[in-house]
Amino acid sequence: MSSTVDTIRGLAEQDYKWGFITDIAEDRAPKGLSEDIVRLISARKGEPEWMLEWRLNALRHWFRMAKEEGAPTWANLTIAPIDYQNISYYSAPKKKPQLESLDQVDPELLRTYEKLGIPLNEQKLFSGVAVDAVFDSVSVATTFKGKLAEMGVIFCSFSEAVQKHPDLIKKYLGSVVPHTDNFYAALNAAVFTDGSFVYVPKGVRCPMELSTYFRINAAETGQFERTLIVADEGAYVSYLEGCTAPIRDENQLHAAVVELIALDNAQIKYSTVQNWYPGDKEGRGGIYNFVTKRGKCLGVNSKISWTQVETGSAITWKYPSCILQGDNSVGEFYSVALTNNRQQADTGTKMIHIGKNTRSTIVSKGISAGYGQNTYRGQVKILKSATGARNYTQCDSLLIGDRCGAHTFPYIEVRNASARMEHEASTSKIGENQLFYLRQRGLTAENAVSMIVNGFCKTVFKELPMEFAVEAQKLLGVSLEGSVG
Amino acid sequence: MALLEIQDLHASVDGHEILKGLNLTVNAGEVHSIMGPNGSGKSTLAAVLARRETYQVTGGRVLFNGKDLLEMKPEDAACEGVFLAFQYPVEIPGIGNAYFVRSAMNAIRKFHGQDELDAMDFLPLYKERMKILEMDDKLVNRSVNEGFSGGEKKRNEILQMAMLEPKLAILDETDSGLDIDALRIVAKGVNAMRGPDRAFLVITHYQRLLDYITPDFVHVLVDGKIVRSGGPELALELEDTGYGPSEADVPQVLPA
Numbered sequence: 001m002s003s004t005v006d007t008i009r010g011l012a013e014q015d016y017k018w019g020f021i022t023d024i025a026e027d028r029a030p031k032g033l034s035e036d037i038v039r040l041i042s043a044r045k046g047e048p049e050w051m052l053e054w055r056l057n058a059l060r061h062w063f064r065m066a067k068e069e070g071a072p073t074w075a076n077l078t079i080a081p082i083d084y085q086n087i088s089y090y091s092a093p094k095k096k097p098q099l100e101s102l103d104q105v106d107p108e109l110l111r112t113y114e115k116l117g118i119p120l121n122e123q124k125l126f127s128g129v130a131v132d133a134v135f136d137s138v139s140v141a142t143t144f145k146g147k148l149a150e151m152g153v154i155f156c157s158f159s160e161a162v163q164k165h166p167d168l169i170k171k172y173l174g175s176v177v178p179h180t181d182n183f184y185a186a187l188n189a190a191v192f193t194d195g196s197f198v199y200v201p202k203g204v205r206c207p208m209e210l211s212t213y214f215r216i217n218a219a220e221t222g223q224f225e226r227t228l229i230v231a232d233e234g235a236y237v238s239y240l241e242g243c244t245a246p247i248r249d250e251n252q253l254h255a256a257v258v259e260l261i262a263l264d265n266a267q268i269k270y271s272t273v274q275n276w277y278p279g280d281k282e283g284r285g286g287i288y289n290f291v292t293k294r295g296k297c298l299g300v301n302s303k304i305s306w307t308q309v310e311t312g313s314a315i316t317w318k319y320p321s322c323i324l325q326g327d328n329s330v331g332e333f334y335s336v337a338l339t340n341n342r343q344q345a346d347t348g349t350k351m352i353h354i355g356k357n358t359r360s361t362i363v364s365k366g367i368s369a370g371y372g373q374n375t376y377r378g379q380v381k382i383l384k385s386a387t388g389a390r391n392y393t394q395c396d397s398l399l400i401g402d403r404c405g406a407h408t409f410p411y412i413e414v415r416n417a418s419a420r421m422e423h424e425a426s427t428s429k430i431g432e433n434q435l436f437y438l439r440q441r442g443l444t445a446e447n448a449v450s451m452i453v454n455g456f457c458k459t460v461f462k463e464l465p466m467e468f469a470v471e472a473q474k475l476l477g478v479s480l481e482g483s484v485g
Numbered sequence: 486m487a488l489l490e491i492q493d494l495h496a497s498v499d500g501h502e503i504l505k506g507l508n509l510t511v512n513a514g515e516v517h518s519i520m521g522p523n524g525s526g527k528s529t530l531a532a533v534l535a536r537r538e539t540y541q542v543t544g545g546r547v548l549f550n551g552k553d554l555l556e557m558k559p560e561d562a563a564c565e566g567v568f569l570a571f572q573y574p575v576e577i578p579g580i581g582n583a584y585f586v587r588s589a590m591n592a593i594r595k596f597h598g599q600d601e602l603d604a605m606d607f608l609p610l611y612k613e614r615m616k617i618l619e620m621d622d623k624l625v626n627r628s629v630n631e632g633f634s635g636g637e638k639k640r641n642e643i644l645q646m647a648m649l650e651p652k653l654a655i656l657d658e659t660d661s662g663l664d665i666d667a668l669r670i671v672a673k674g675v676n677a678m679r680g681p682d683r684a685f686l687v688i689t690h691y692q693r694l695l696d697y698i699t700p701d702f703v704h705v706l707v708d709g710k711i712v713r714s715g716g717p718e719l720a721l722e723l724e725d726t727g728y729g730p731s732e733a734d735v736p737q738v739l740p741a
Contacts, residue, residue: 432539437575439559440535440568441589441645442596451588455579455628 264299283342286314339372566652
């Protein structure tokens, strides 16, 4: 995990220089959602007129949706109603009392970081000592900006991209996830505050992993970021996304949109380790994570690969998908989703095969513990045009204890007889015999569970970049704490 | 001091009493064989000594190395030196054999305040012991017991035992399901580990295994109690006469 840590450390030691405005209190918008609020957001970011119009258009659509149908209810989730007028949509991180030293930080939190192997500097950073305000949605691009620029790679905050690369933004923004796509995508399009933009030019193989650590700091606000990644012909990029949040007592809305575009022969690998605050054991607090992630394999022989490790959030609603438009394009989805205590996850993918000989692979590993409810929902659609399409789906659930649930909803739609489809599914339970076997060899019950779960997730972890894989394994261990009696 | 001292042990599974006052003393360096018919409590004894939590101890005392074994969790008993070779070894998908054994070794080393072994120190040792058990190198990175044949699983148990070097090794029907070649190999692995500091409890239904692992003592377990004890010759006698006890030892008719 060293390079992730290094970039975070780098950020921590830098002066505050991106994103939000100096005087936080003055810039905080009143609660509620209206055209005025959207105008305010756009004005604060100094956006051009077309961007404002785009936002307003989305907002009007969202209002229509909110009035006519409301938030989607088809997911296998129990969600308390969200009052969208009781959220502040533009608010720099609210200043909490500054903690002077690690001694004042919640010892449980410190213990967690210790277990994650995050060194002291990062503990300070994560625990909100001194660097609290720096961390909302700031991309770490600038660390290597010079080196990347030499190769023509653009990696900057979304706000900066709107100013400096308007042609690219106009061309691709909303081209994969239009504001009409769904309720949360419309909301995001109206009020998104920042995010990352990546453009990798023709034939360039991005020389390093690009990573963003998302961090929710402030209370009483929603978090809406937007990521857009374009890989031009023959380009390659690997992007890592990590999320943490320290909020302890209330639910908080996170509605992000990620769009990926791969042109001819381009490849995008997108990895996420999502560890938003999951709420406490009784289900109080935690992040509501409603995310729309979609990639379009626009060009021939292009490839988009999603890998996600979802251990956080009170509620996860997320379906990283691929539209396989170019002939011979490839879509992949590798997922580990863990729900413990009262967490709920409804997650999966969509693979839409349009081009000829398009191929997709889905490997989903769901782990439920405590009272956790874990749902895999996946759609594989082979259109008439997709001659020779192939899909392989493997969908495994692991149960720990007898109060949790695992659910699977695969949708398969085939309109071309030449398609080849494979679907495998399994549900298993960590048995007393497995646990006893490991403990008889000297491992504690907690380590035994962690080992069994890591073994279960192996095929997904090996898709992650090394440093993330290590982090993900440790995260699973931490997230499973208390799952065995 | 005896390595293992079992006094008047009573144990139940799901409310049924299986062990009904068992006494046994095992000294370091000794090999004891426990024989008996199906359902007599052999595997229950093994499970109780390994501290399996689905087995309830309802009476008696067990001292291991002078410590109260019945107070220990399974992992503590393992770290103190109790090893159980399972009758039905368990599969752990996605976890490599070598990684698993090294994790176990390091858990035990940590318990004793020793430094952990890294892969470089561990692997040569592991491969050397695999050779004794005539195991294929390919098994190093295969998932624990996954897709192993019956014989490979049993050999893998003995390999783990050879790596963890317990003070007391309990072999629970290790011979079941083994062909004669595999049996010989398993016995070779066990015999290589016999020594003055280690004791074995060899649980078996058949005398066959004892042709290869010669015990110092043979005990006959019937209905939760040891009804006869003797030297290796007792096993041979049982082979001829079966487990029907002599009139002198148990006066009553035994339940099926």
